Amino acid sequence: MSDIHHPGRRSVLAAGAASAAALGASWLLTGCSGPAAAPVLPAAAKKGAPDRGGTLRIARPPASEAETLDPASALSAYEYLGALYNRLVRVDANGDLAPDLAESWEPDAQARTWTFRIREGVTFHDGRRLTAADAAYTLRHILDKATASPQAAVLAPLIDPKTLRTPDEHTLVVPLKTPNAEFPSLLTHYNCYVVPDGSARSIGRTGIGTGPFKLESFAPAGPGRVTAYTDHWQGRPVLDAIAFYSVADMSARSNALLAGQVDLLSQTNLDFATARVVAASSRATVARVKNAQWYVLPMLTTEKPFTDVRVRQAMKLAYDPEHVVKVALQGAGTAGWDNPVPPSDPAHIAAHPAHDPEKARYLLKQAGHEGLATDLYTSSYDPIFTPMALAYQDSAKRAGIRIKVKTAAADSYYTQIWMKKPLMATYWYTGRPVDQLFTQVFRGGSSYNETAWSDKDFDALLDRARRETDDNRRRELYGEAQTFVVEKGGAMTPMFADRLVGLSRKVRGYAEHGFEFDYLGIGLKGA
């Protein structure tokens, strides 16, 4: 799994056979499920308080046969992490930073040195007390080359592991190589869960953390179980236990939910047909994670004709994102207007040029590409790619742009098409802090810069934003960065899609956003 795309995890079964099977399943189910399937999908999970106790059964796609419980690893078993561990800093429901194991944090005047106050009275599952040494070790473990953590690429340019200091048991001082006022937000990543000092060799199997559940059993790509940790610093969780089952095939996961074998499908975006069947069933229903997936049509700015900024602007003005949301998502999402920062992020600004096919036509004419014809690659990797591409094709016709939608093989999509073809369809999970989003995906030279866009002015703007310690001023700068990307960048963002999550009608207190899952409050009613 590459850290951001979650292939492996999300793709479930990249092979076409599987999607065909899922498709078969959905039409069969729709056809056979007696009463007419509910036309409207539920907007939110069931409200109400859960009963105390019980075991929640979660079906999840395994990351790999070599899965591990080491949070820093690229092959971490994602669902276990939030149950077993805590981070220093987390993201709250409004998208703002909130204390987790760090009670508070503050920078020096230049945002060059950050001091974290580590919470007292927290114990690991083996009874050891949490100290600043564990927090420092966690950072060193992420930065260690042997760990090969995806988040190391983000943190290594900022932190020299040798300079970390712990002046007392509950204070961690992190001197940065360059000023960064957004540094704490980089620690909200799911690779940054805190592990005990010196645990690198064993953490992948033991899963000893400070989280609300402790490990009972774990098998890579197999079943596992965690039980309530009664001494958890926030109090014990509602549930007695969570059983995790790995089910690679998406239609198999839906079947398990419909048959009542599991209560929740993790990392599974149900396709619309299946979602309707699930919502109509007596056992299960559908909840939404708002704006969970960021859909992109990246134009490679190093390939003709997208080397010309006028062509990129024309491509953006030519189509109507609202039309794409309506067609490809059946309304279950928000129009993106080519701004990569999701509308639910506090840093999001709404300014964008209006849909203007005439202006697009004019720009193309100026650039000498009137009646532009180009290929747009999609695959069955994700069920939304092709509908999105077709909706774009349809909408861009009004500006005289002729798009040819080409379908590529799903299993090699991210090795042969992504960052290789001038125009293609892709997506990311949302939940990245704004600084990490821009640095990883839009900064010149970053390995995830999927448009190969490199603009010195933009990079300088990012540097200025990072250095700015005034929160309001910094937010303004990140706003300017969004305008910059909308106007000059290579990424088209037609929309943010809600994830449709299948869960049992007994589940209460389900809350998930970005990479945050509420394991403390989730429970069952009348199980």
Added chain:
Amino acid sequence: MVSFIARRVAAALGTLFLSSVLVFLAVQALPGDVATQVLGKDATPDAVAALREKLSLDRPAWERYTDWVRGALHGDFGTSLVSGKAVGSEVSMYLGNSALIALITVLFAVTGSIVLGILAGLYRDRWPDHLISTVSLVGMSVPEFVVATVLVLCFSVALPWFPAVVLYGPDASVGQLLPAVWLPALALAVVMAAYIVRMARTSVIDVMASEYVTTARLKGLSTWRVVTRHALPGAMLPTLHVIALNVAWLAGGVAVVENVFNYPGIGKLMLSSVQNRDLPVIQAIALISAVVYVVCNLAADLGAMALNPKLRTRGRTR
């Protein structure tokens, strides 16, 4: 007779040798470097060099081939690139689980379809024949994942008799797997049975029209005795090959069905290995599938010989 067996066994060994070469070459023929292919997006020069050494790609191909075959003969297929475990033991664990499905499928499919095929043949062009032929034709035309989904819908979701998916890992015991085996086995059996029913029907019709059956009837034998004693062995002959091919097909056909049921068998391992580009595992599975094909066909040939006096005695008449 001995020379016939010897020739068939020699041909089987030759086929196996050829398929092992092909499997090995197919992997070598990957565009670019094997190590680069395996690593895909993460192919940094360091990682490629490390993997090249691990796979000993710097040695000549024929040397690696002989090493691989020598290991394979001793059950050592190397180590998985993903899990780091021995491929041999991993594959045999999954293979054992698949064997459970295959055994039950074959029992269902072969007994059921031969009985149905004979009935259809005996009642040619009357309603039992029409019914059986139509149903088996539908079974043949519908892909197995659809059959599997319909079965799950009926017997797991609507009527909660069987589990819809297996929630255990590959190390599950037979007791844990047994409740979940029936639906996948039935799904495979439906697809497989169609071919055998058609074949058995045609054979029975041919044999019942033949002169020696007419003679047997003229001798005053009962229909039951004519069918079991004279018609059945003759009709079984061509059917045997269809059965053998189908059993061999199972080795690959389980892939889709196992994924629908999340059944921890060889098909699921094959799919995940292909996705992970775990070459040693893919090679091992390809070779084992070839062995299953060859052994099934050999068994069918030898079985046919046992049933066919002409083949059995050819050695002597020469």
